Amino acid sequence: MTSTQPENLPEISPAEWEVMRIVWTLNGAQTHELISSLQEKMDWTESTIKTLIRRLQQKGYLQRQGTQRPYVYQATITEQAGINQQTDALFANLCAMHVGPTLIRLVKNNTLSQQDLTELSQLIATKQATAPAVVACDCLADCQVENQGECHE
Amino acid sequence: MTSTQPENLPEISPAEWEVMRIVWTLNGAQTHELISSLQEKMDWTESTIKTLIRRLQQKGYLQRQGTQRPYVYQATITEQAGINQQTDALFANLCAMHVGPTLIRLVKNNTLSQQDLTELSQLIATKQATAPAVVACDCLADCQVENQGECHE
DNA sequence: AAAATAAGTCTACAATTGTAAACTTAACTC
DNA sequence: GAGTTAAGTTTACAATTGTAGACTTATTTT
Incomplete structure (x- = not known):
């Protein structure tokens, strides 16, 4: 972030x-x-x-x-700067693994304009080129190392 | 919301x-x-x-x-319920007009998985059918009525 | 200019939050 | 089973926040 x-x-x-x-x-x-x-x-x-x-x-x-x-x-x-400050503060403390579902939910639950949707859609297309298959949890410092994806199970 | x-x-x-x-x-x-x-x-x-x-x-x-x-x-x-609680609390207090740009920014700044992106993309396609041209500001009770879109100018 | 009003400052106080020491109790170790 | 250790409880205290009264100083009105 x-x-x-x-x-x-x-x-x-x-x-x-x-x-x-x-x-x-x-x-x-x-x-x-x-x-x-x-x-x-x-x-x-x-x-x-x-x-x-x-x-x-x-x-x-x-x-x-x-x-x-x-x-x-x-x-x-x-x-917008104020909003960014608030949202960044919040998202900085969310498990990376849950960010996707959370954003999906927010898009679902909020009214966006045609233009917002168009922009989003383009952005997504771009991101798809380099997106990983899965986003790992980053809640624990040693989650990847020690738990090898076993956290949150 | x-x-x-x-x-x-x-x-x-x-x-x-x-x-x-x-x-x-x-x-x-x-x-x-x-x-x-x-x-x-x-x-x-x-x-x-x-x-x-x-x-x-x-x-x-x-x-x-x-x-x-x-x-x-x-x-x-x-x-996820905890996260929803936090994000809902935050988004409930954002100007509706700024939600779109904010979500775009969040999508831009966060790592999403292929699947997240696919879901988002489908969701967006669905929303495009009924999305309004613009989302009005809802910061003031009487913004629409009195300011006729003049707020935030 | 005196009175009324609006704006601004000072003080206050309870609730929540961040932070932690001290004390008590249960569990484990020899 | 006595001592050690881990867990849990009690108490505390400063900072921030929500909430607001009281007081002071400008500004406006008559």
Whole structure:
């Protein structure tokens, strides 16, 4: 897997993630926008949201625009970069053997556009040229050596 | 997305996840196996590992086998179920518009077996019949209505 | 300019998580 | 069966996270 930690920023927590989504979606947002958007979805007080905004600034994911007071908060990384960070963190800890079935399941369960599917399909065709017959488990340091494929049995 | 919370067990934390991987891989394990396996990878004391084992039991993810003392700890959910739980939790919080590119990236960056690729390819062919031209953002409750596709611009 | 409001900061506190020492109990070894 | 060792339990403590009240400072309104 390729690791995509843009800098070495600390991770975005689930609650903080909700704030980032709005900022990304609106391409920057003011406090009151964040408050009203988030309160439609989450049962949070203003105070909670302000805390999350502050922590995201401290962590380096949000930056204020300008010096006048209705500040606009901007994200310091793109949404896709944020998503990559989250997915990479997750996939880095999955058994290699289970990644295939997991991706199949995700493709199955999510709505993809025609273009996504076309791209995927091309990508797969390319990969088929060099794909191995099986992907071995990599959960144990010595799995291949000692268990010779006997792990997960 | 399909939600896969097998029961309503609390979530498995990252450190706990490492323990589960070994249990899954070895199809059940004793304390000393967990300790030696994990210490090859993580810089943890025995004590830390014992704590994680205990918490996993409390959370309902590990169960002891038998009554004699070298207990064997068994997982109460399959590895794939655990992985599904983790990935579903993550994907449930991604903007629908970004799921496609994210899956493409994951397929690109991971090693898949010939069979995985074949299955994926068939799945994609099936999906192409009914896939929409575009997948709209679902970050804001009223994104479609109010922003008419203007979000994320 | 005074009042009202919105924005921002400070402080707080409980739950979860990472990390681990110390203690107890069962099992194995001589 | 006494001692050693492995396993299991209890307790602990700091960091992070979720959650939020209270206070301060700008900004806007009348």
